[in-house]
Amino acid sequence: xxxxxxxxxxxxxxxxxxxxxxxxxxxxxxxxxxxxxxxxxxxxxxxxxxxxxxxxxxxxxxxxxxxxxxxxxxxxxxxxxxxxxxxxxxxxxxxxxxxxxxxxxxxxxxxxxxxxxxxxxxxxxxxxxxxxxxxxxxxxxxxxxxxxxxxxxxxxxxxxxxxxxxxxxxxxxxxxxxxxxxxxxxxxxxxxxxxxxxxxxxxxxxxxxxxxxxxxxxxxxxxxxxxxxxxxxxxxxxxxxxxxxxxxxxxxxxxxxxxxxxxxxxxxxxxxxxxxxxxxxxxxxxxxxxxxxxxxxxxxxxxxxxxxxxxxxxxxxxxxxxxxxxxxxxxxxxxxxxxxxxxxxxxxxxxxxxxxxxxxxxxxxxxxxxxxxxxxxxxxxxxxxxxxxxxxxxxxxxxxxxxxxxxxxxxxxxxxxxxxxxxxxxxxxxxxxxxxxxxxxxxxxxxxxxxxxxxxxxxxxxxxxxxxxxxxxxxxxxxxxxxxxxxxxxxxxxxxxxxxxxxxxxxxxxxxxxxxxxxxxxxx
Amino acid sequence: xxxxxxxxxxxxxxxxxxxxxxxxxxxxxxxxxxxxxxxxxxxxxxxxxxxxxxxxxxxxxxxxxxxxxxxxxxxxxxxxxxxxxxxxxxxxxxxxxxxxxxxxxxxxxxxxxxxxxxxxxxxxxxxxxxxxxxxxxxxxxxxxxxxxxxxxxxxxxxxxxxxxxxxxxxxxxxxxxxxxxxxxxxxxxxxxxxxxxxxxxxxxxxxxxxxxxxxxxxxxxxxxxxxxxxxxxxxxxxxxxxxxxxxxxxxxxxxxxxxxxxxxxxxxxxxxxxxxxxxxxxxxxxxxxxxxxxxxxxxxxxxxxxxxxxxxxxxxxxxxxxxxxxxxxxxxxxx
Numbered sequence: 001x002x003x004x005x006x007x008x009x010x011x012x013x014x015x016x017x018x019x020x021x022x023x024x025x026x027x028x029x030x031x032x033x034x035x036x037x038x039x040x041x042x043x044x045x046x047x048x049x050x051x052x053x054x055x056x057x058x059x060x061x062x063x064x065x066x067x068x069x070x071x072x073x074x075x076x077x078x079x080x081x082x083x084x085x086x087x088x089x090x091x092x093x094x095x096x097x098x099x100x101x102x103x104x105x106x107x108x109x110x111x112x113x114x115x116x117x118x119x120x121x122x123x124x125x126x127x128x129x130x131x132x133x134x135x136x137x138x139x140x141x142x143x144x145x146x147x148x149x150x151x152x153x154x155x156x157x158x159x160x161x162x163x164x165x166x167x168x169x170x171x172x173x174x175x176x177x178x179x180x181x182x183x184x185x186x187x188x189x190x191x192x193x194x195x196x197x198x199x200x201x202x203x204x205x206x207x208x209x210x211x212x213x214x215x216x217x218x219x220x221x222x223x224x225x226x227x228x229x230x231x232x233x234x235x236x237x238x239x240x241x242x243x244x245x246x247x248x249x250x251x252x253x254x255x256x257x258x259x260x261x262x263x264x265x266x267x268x269x270x271x272x273x274x275x276x277x278x279x280x281x282x283x284x285x286x287x288x289x290x291x292x293x294x295x296x297x298x299x300x301x302x303x304x305x306x307x308x309x310x311x312x313x314x315x316x317x318x319x320x321x322x323x324x325x326x327x328x329x330x331x332x333x334x335x336x337x338x339x340x341x342x343x344x345x346x347x348x349x350x351x352x353x354x355x356x357x358x359x360x361x362x363x364x365x366x367x368x369x370x371x372x373x374x375x376x377x378x379x380x381x382x383x384x385x386x387x388x389x390x391x392x393x394x395x396x397x398x399x400x401x402x403x404x405x406x407x408x409x410x411x412x413x414x415x416x417x418x419x420x421x422x423x424x425x426x427x428x429x430x431x432x433x434x435x436x437x438x439x440x441x442x443x444x445x446x447x448x449x450x451x452x453x454x455x456x457x458x459x460x461x462x463x464x465x466x467x468x469x470x471x472x473x474x475x476x477x478x479x480x481x482x483x484x485x486x487x488x489x490x491x492x493x494x495x496x497x498x499x500x501x502x503x504x505x506x507x508x509x510x511x512x513x514x515x516x517x518x519x520x521x522x523x524x
Numbered sequence: 525x526x527x528x529x530x531x532x533x534x535x536x537x538x539x540x541x542x543x544x545x546x547x548x549x550x551x552x553x554x555x556x557x558x559x560x561x562x563x564x565x566x567x568x569x570x571x572x573x574x575x576x577x578x579x580x581x582x583x584x585x586x587x588x589x590x591x592x593x594x595x596x597x598x599x600x601x602x603x604x605x606x607x608x609x610x611x612x613x614x615x616x617x618x619x620x621x622x623x624x625x626x627x628x629x630x631x632x633x634x635x636x637x638x639x640x641x642x643x644x645x646x647x648x649x650x651x652x653x654x655x656x657x658x659x660x661x662x663x664x665x666x667x668x669x670x671x672x673x674x675x676x677x678x679x680x681x682x683x684x685x686x687x688x689x690x691x692x693x694x695x696x697x698x699x700x701x702x703x704x705x706x707x708x709x710x711x712x713x714x715x716x717x718x719x720x721x722x723x724x725x726x727x728x729x730x731x732x733x734x735x736x737x738x739x740x741x742x743x744x745x746x747x748x749x750x751x752x753x754x755x756x757x758x759x760x761x762x763x764x765x766x767x768x769x770x771x772x773x774x775x776x777x778x779x780x781x782x783x784x785x786x787x788x789x790x791x792x793x794x795x796x797x798x799x800x801x802x803x804x805x806x807x808x809x810x811x812x813x814x815x816x817x818x819x820x821x822x823x824x825x826x827x828x829x830x831x832x833x834x835x836x837x838x839x840x841x842x843x844x845x846x847x848x849x850x851x852x853x854x855x856x857x858x859x
Binding site for chain 2: 090
C-alpha cells in the first residue's frame, strides 16, 4: 500500500506565514501522496488550520511554495484551489441549508441547457447518481436542512469530490456525526482512495486517525514535529509529540489528566433524580450524585446522556420524574429553579448555547451571577472585578485582559470562561456535557484537571463525554445509558472499557424474555 | 417485555413525517399564500361589488401597481441575497425628474438618463456593501437621503416640476397595447426576465445561495461579491426606470413621489414569501404581494365608508401573519 517512490500529488515546501508579528507557521514541509490518507494533527494553535488555508488558497504564504503534481502553484482565492482539484470540507457543514441537496452539490457549476439556463432535471439526476455511487440514499430535491447532519456532510463530500478533486481536505469531518454515519464516511474515504484521491484528515479523535490514515504529520507551535507512517507510531508517543512532552512523562499517568484516586465522598447524595421520563427521549432514568463525586454517564451517541443532563438541569420538560437537592424537591422543567437550587449545566454546544462571543471575558463570567452582584438593579463593578479576577486565576484563563472579547480566546479558554460563569453562582452540582469537545489536547488536560479539583472541593459533578477514556478515568461511578434508559451502574474499579462495552453490548437490561428475538444482541 | 420498546420506536418513526407535513403546509402558505389570498380577494371583491370586477377598475389597479411592482422586483433580488435597499423610493423620484428633463432629447434619453443614474447609485451602494463589507441598511439609508436630496437640488428645492416634453415618451406611460397599458406590459416582461434569472440562471442560484449562507457560498468559491454588487445595480436601475415610467404616465417629474415606497416594496416582497433574511423567495410571490396590497386598497375604496388608513392596518396585519409564519419556518429554528 505504501509506496515511497510515488510522487507527491500535493506538496508544501518551507511554508512560513506571519500574522501581525506572530509566526503561525515557520518553514513547514508537507507532502501528500496519491491515494494517501494523511492525518494532520496538533494542538489548537499548532498551525493546522493555517496550513490548510495556505493549501487551499485562503492565505498566501509569506515564504515557501505549494506544489500540485510537482508544479509550483499560487492560489489567489479558494476558487483557484478548487479548480486545481483541492477541495475542502469543513467541521461545520458549509452548505446552504435552504437549498436542495442537488443544488448544493452543483452550485456555481450547474448543468445548463443549450439556452444557457440551469437544467434542473439533469442536475437532480446527476446528483442522485453521484450520491448513489457512494451508497448514500437521500432525496436530492429536499432542502438540505431537512436531512440529517450525516447526510449533509455526505452532500458536502459529494460536492467536494465531484469537482474533479485530486485532494480532499477534511477538517474534523466526524465531529457531528453518529457512529453509523462515521462508518459511511469511512467507506466513502476508502473508495476515494481507490480512485487515487488523496485525503488530508484533521481530527482530535485518535481512534479515527489510526483507523483511517496511513501517514501522519504533527505540528506544534507552527513547526513541523514529525512526519511518517502512522501505524509505526504508538498513541502515547503521538500525544506526547503534540504536547511537546516526552513519553515517560506521559506514561506515568493515563491518557487524561484525571487523578488516579477516587475522591473522598460524603455518604449522603446531594442530588437525587428519579423516574426522569420524556417520551422518545429518556425512560425512567434515575441517578444520584454525592458531594465530591464525579458521576459519569456512559453510553453511545443518542443514548440519552445529554437529554438526562438537560432533564436534571430543568432545561427539558418532563412527562414524569423529579429532581431533589438535599432532599428538597426542585420544580421540574425550570432552569431558574434549578440554578437557584444550585444545579447548573454546561451545555454541549458552546457556541450556540453558552458563550456570548462579542461580550468580554468579564461580562461572560458575571452574566449569570449579575443578580447576586447587584443591588436595586445596579451592579457593583468592584464586586464583579473581584469575582472575575479570582476565577481567571483559579481556572488559569488565558486572556490579555478581562475586557478581551471571548470570541478571541481559544476553545479551551472559552470553555473555562463558561465553567467560571457557573462557579460564580456557587453551585452544588455541576453538569458537564462534553466539556472537552473541540478543544486542543493541552486545554483538554487542564479542563480535566479542573474537574478533578472541583470534585475534590466538594462539588457534585455529572460528566458526559464521547471520549471513552475521559469518562472512564474521570468518573468515580458510572451510570450507563442505552436507548434512553439506564442499563448498568459501575463503581470504582469496575469502571473499565471492557465493563462499559459489555454493558453497552448486552442488548437490554430487561429480564430475559423467551420471546425476544436472539439477533437483538448483535444490534448496535 | 420488548413490546414497549417496539411501540416507542414506531411512534418516533411516525412523528417525523407528521411534523414535516405540518411544516410543508406552512411552507406552502408562506411561499404561495399571497397568490391564494389575492385570488380569493378578487373573487370575493367581484361578488361583493359590481364596480370591482369591471375591466376599467381592474386595469386601473394593474397600472397603479405596475410601478411599485418594478421597484419591488429589484428589491426582491437584494433581499434574496440577505441585503436591503432603502434607497428605491428616492431613486424612483429621482428617476422621474431625470426622465422629465431627459425627455427634451427624445424618449430614449428620457429612459437612458434615469436608468444610468440609477445604475450608478446602485454601483456605489453595492460596491460599499459587497467590497467594503458595510451594512446594507446604513448604506442604502444614506442612499435614501442622498437621492432625495439630489431630487430637490435639481428642481429648485422642489419648486419646479419638470414637464415631460416628448410625446413618444408620454405614450409609453399612457398608451395601450391591445387592452393593456404599456407600463403593465413592460412590468410583466421584466418579471418574466426576473423569473428566468431567479429560477433558471446560475447567477440566480448564487443570489439565493448568498442569502442562504454567505460564508458557505464564499468557501464554495461562488462569486458572492460580484452578485451582491449586481443586485444593488439592478435594484437602482429598476427603481429609476419605474420612476421614469411614472413620469411618462403623469407627464411630469413630480418631486414628492416615492416617499415611503421602499417600505411598500419591502412589504410586498415579504408578503410574497421571500425571507427577509434572504435565501428563499421568488419573483411571482413579489408580484402577488404588490397586487395584494393594491387590491386591498381598491376594495377599501369600494366600500367607501372606510377611510384609507384601514388599508394600512389590513396590509400591516397580513405582513405580520406572513412574518410569523416565516419565523416558524426559519432555518435557525431547531426542528
